[in-house]
Amino acid sequence: MTDQKPFVDIRHAQKSYGTLEVLKDISLQVQRGQIVAIIGPSGSGKSTLLRAINDLDPLTGGEVWLEDTQVNKKLPHRQYEKHINQVRQDIGMVFQHFNLFPHLTVRDNIKLAPKLLKGLSDAEADKLAEEQLEKVGMLERIDYYPSRLSGGQKQRVAIARALAMKPKVMLFDEATSALDPELVEEVNLVMKKLAEEHMTMIIVTHEMGFAESVCDRVLFMDQGVVVEEGPPEVIFRNPSNERTRNFLRKHLATANK
Numbered sequence: 001m002t003d004q005k006p007f008v009d010i011r012h013a014q015k016s017y018g019t020l021e022v023l024k025d026i027s028l029q030v031q032r033g034q035i036v037a038i039i040g041p042s043g044s045g046k047s048t049l050l051r052a053i054n055d056l057d058p059l060t061g062g063e064v065w066l067e068d069t070q071v072n073k074k075l076p077h078r079q080y081e082k083h084i085n086q087v088r089q090d091i092g093m094v095f096q097h098f099n100l101f102p103h104l105t106v107r108d109n110i111k112l113a114p115k116l117l118k119g120l121s122d123a124e125a126d127k128l129a130e131e132q133l134e135k136v137g138m139l140e141r142i143d144y145y146p147s148r149l150s151g152g153q154k155q156r157v158a159i160a161r162a163l164a165m166k167p168k169v170m171l172f173d174e175a176t177s178a179l180d181p182e183l184v185e186e187v188n189l190v191m192k193k194l195a196e197e198h199m200t201m202i203i204v205t206h207e208m209g210f211a212e213s214v215c216d217r218v219l220f221m222d223q224g225v226v227v228e229e230g231p232p233e234v235i236f237r238n239p240s241n242e243r244t245r246n247f248l249r250k251h252l253a254t255a256n257k
Contacts, residue, residue: 006116007067007200008053008169008232014061015048015224019162022048025222030169033198037232040221047173048089049221053202054091054181055084066090066169090115092162093234096174098154100146100161107142108131110161117165125164132160152183159190169200176207188214208251212236220244232245 006029015023015223022045030036039044053064055072064071071087073080088185098108101242110132111125120128133139133205136156155175160172172191176184188210195214205211211218218235220228220243228241239245 006030006065008202009033009065010053011065012062013049013052013059013064015045015052016060021054022224023062025062026224026226028219028226030097030200030202031156032200034217035195035199035201035215036203037215037218038202038204039208039211039218039247040222040227044221045224046221050171050173050202050204053169054088054093056093062143064171085117087167090168092165092167092170094158094162094170094172094175095156096178098146098151098158100157103144105143105145106138106149106157109146109157113161114164128164129160132164133148133157135163136160137186145247146232150183151179152186155179155183155187156190159187169202170194172201172203172205174204174206176205206251208236208248220247222247 010026010028013023013026026049038049040046048057052059053071055064059072066087073083075083083154093230101112102114107126107129110129111122114120114125114128115122130139130142133142136159138153138156138160141149143151149157175191176187179187184207188207191201191203191210192214203211203215215232217229218232219226219239220235220239222243228235228239228244235244236248239248
């Protein structure tokens with residue numbers, strides 16, 4: 001059973017760059033343990049909405065809550081920095097590009113944040129790194145530098161690094177879109193494993209098969225609004241909105257080329 005109170009609660013999110021309105025009054029509630037996919041054409045506001053959850057892309061208007069904490073609080077600079085650093089420990093994020101430190105080994109990439117932010121000893125952080133790398137099937141590469149890894153391996157390390165902070169929710173921003181097709185599945189398998197463990201996840205993706213088979217809910221965004229949302233079997237097999245149908249038709253045609 002899911003909690004009645006939303007775990008992630010986005011209220012009337014608005015985002016503008018000058019006169020360009022990227023998010024137009026979006027509200028979204030995600031329960032603990034839910035896996036939500038956000039799909040839609042490029043430029044529809046998907047990544048902006050995702051990045052607003054940890055205030056990486058601050059909203060122009062609206063609120064973001066994680067449990068009982070407002071993420072995007074208006075505070076004096078020093079207070080805000082302390083607040084957001086605390087909040088971000090609960091929010092794991094995996095980007096399209098892996099953002100690993102090239103001068104650090106896989107082991108040290110993962111140990112860095114738990115030592116700095118959670119005060120773990122070197123031995124504790126080392127054990128944690130090994131546990132998380134085993135989880136994503138990368139333990140045998142623990143002492144490699146990122147330059148010796150494939151794109152799929154780098155992304156699995158990036159996931160392990162996010163998980164090492166023991167986040168309450170994981171955000172994935174097109175985590176497989178920079179990968180060669182043969183490497184996509186190895187990252188998707190890690191995400192499927194997290195779904196089986198009921199990790200709360202919000203996933204911006206263009207992998208429709210993954211969204212349909214793994215996610216509990218799918219949101220279709222276009223031009224800064226949520227056009228339609230529902231269970232994957234409804235969105236993918238019987239969408240009610242013409243814009244959703246057109247998007248899926250085009251996506252299927254491109255995928256079959």
